[in-house]
Amino acid sequence: MADALITADPKGTLTGAHYLDGDHACCEGALAAGCRFVAGYPITPSTEVIERFAARIPLIGGVFIQMEDELASSIAIYGAVWAGAKAMTVTSGPGFSLMMEHLGLGAMLETPCVFVNVQRGGPSTGLPTMPGQADMMQARWGSHGDYELITISPSSPQESFDFAIEAFNLSEKYRLPVILMLDECVGHMTEKVNIPPADEIKLYPRRYTACKPGEYLPFKPGPDMAPEMARAGQGYRFHITGLTHDEKGYPVMNHAAQERLVRRLVDKVRKRADDLVRVVEDGVEGAECVVVSYGITSRVASLAVQLARDEGLKVGHLMCKIVWPFPAGKIRALSGKVKSFVMPEMNYGQVVLELERVVCGRAKVALVGHGGGTVHDPREILKAIKESLL
Amino acid sequence: MTTTQAHPIEYLLRMDRMPHIWCPGCGIGVTVNCFARALQDSKADLDKTVIVSGIGCTGRVAGYLKLDSFHTTHGRAIPFATGLKLANPELNVVVYSGDGDLTAIGGNHFIHAARRNIDMLVICVNNFTYGMTGGQLTPTTPYSAVASTAPYGSFEKTFSLPFLADSCGAVYVARWTTFHVRQLARCMAEAFTKRGFRFIEIISPCPTLYQRRNKLGDGLSFMKYLKESSECKDGADTRAVALDFQGKIIVGKFVDRDQPTWLDDMNRRYREKLGDKYEEYKGIK
Incomplete structure (x- = not known):
């Protein structure tokens, strides 16, 4: 990434060699990436991620809230993001199904955040304690309407840590939710995880607008076709909506506005696909x-x-x-x-x-x-x- | 020579979005006027006041107020608002939505935010119907009232919203109607000054759908009904304020109590358990 990167906050970075399962490593990756708000709802085999976050966050400074369901979890994080936090929610297949509503909203509001799905066998309640990789198309197409997001699939606890950080970085760069698709095996296998010193972890900072209030257009595309953000409470008095909108964020109900907005939401990822190749x-x-x-x-x-x-x-x-x-x-x-x-x-x-x-x-x-x-x-x-x- | 003066609340509205979508005789605009007056009177910090709506006719309120404003998904304004408040406790968070949005599809979020005493003001414009989609049954549609999906009249039991909010733990519960503009504006201004989960129900006309189908006349006829059938009983037991079809409407402030908010409780508990290692949470930097 060519943009100016910052380094991780030592407070959230558990530097050293650890013996962790993929769920715990994913939580540590999120903390190292600066995630300070998690809203979640327990579901096997992902629960360890939120359990660890709930235990760790009071001494780091942030909030964990266990919401009433996955619908609530997956939109509470958006509220937190628009108030200035880096945020994540965590689930498995049945909860991921409920979250589809907000993957679409996240694409539409261009809200940077991370969704974790520790996949189990499905459909429906399926095999709660056993692995599956059958939510891959859901990650791509699960919410209604046209959109593109980024989906990452780690294959070890170390990669769960590393790619949790990358997921946050990509979410900020492209202004969209990034989905981290573990599976029960990766989530529950325990291996060595090396967590580097905070100053070796590079983070992509949120791009806040430098515009004056009154001049700020919340959906005017900037670098990487992604708009700049403002945070609530700073005098911008901006509006955002899940309706098709113009650069001001105001609803516009016609084909031209749809074409301009949704084309960009899709192109933001499709036209950058070559920058988003991570293969071994x-x-x-x-x-x-x-x-x-x-x-x-x-x-x-x-x-x-x-x-x-x-x-x-x-x-x-x-x-x-x-x-x-x-x-x-x-x-x-x-x-x-x-x-x-x-x-x-x-x-x-x-x-x-x-x-x-x-x-x-x-x-x-x-x-x-x-x-x-x-x-x-x-x-x-x-x-x-x-x-x-x- | 005549000069055109700006309306006194214009600066609080997104005038570039006018005209609004609401029908003639609709009560939502009346409530917005009261809300704007309450913002003025309470001298609320407008830069720190944020408004979140769900979907529906009342869900459009967020789009017309010149505040940081969020038009979210159907029923989910409260959890979005929860995230805003917890990430930045300095914000004054208002959720403004309708009966269908807040108490049907969003009912689960409503009861749990009240139970947790999340610090937010929830304003519910109750017009007994889903206006945006053409006048369907909601959890507040009274027995025998006709809706497009209850063509023979509703036979479902209803939610009494003040009782629901009270029993789930709301610290401030009031009900007014769009006839009671002064009382409503005062109530909103007072609610701004309180902390915790606060709930105001506003009984409001929907002439286009609810009244037309039920042969209740126009906006003015409904105003007459609100005027003639309302009775103010501050402190009324919320078990005794249920509504029925065109019956008496008990209005007033029913509940006003102090309770620690979710964040107060979080800080207290972590401090108890973690001692000096715990630094009081004041928001995410």
């Missing part, structure tokens, strides 16, 4: 088959890739950290070179639809679907790799 590549150059994965499934797939290489197959691995926007440029560049892509995911085909769309018939695309409840058996992925190369 392993042996992709010269590969005949590339496994594309995200979240916990990346780690299971790594073993399958190793087994395939042991058998002499030329297999690469592309691990997506940011899933939405999808790293289409990367995939397009590969799709003329490889014979096949294999995508394991803990659902019966979600992100693979985007992979197929981007590959557009230039290589074989194979899904290794899985209903969740446990991770893949790497041998299933290996089998799919072999079949795809036949």
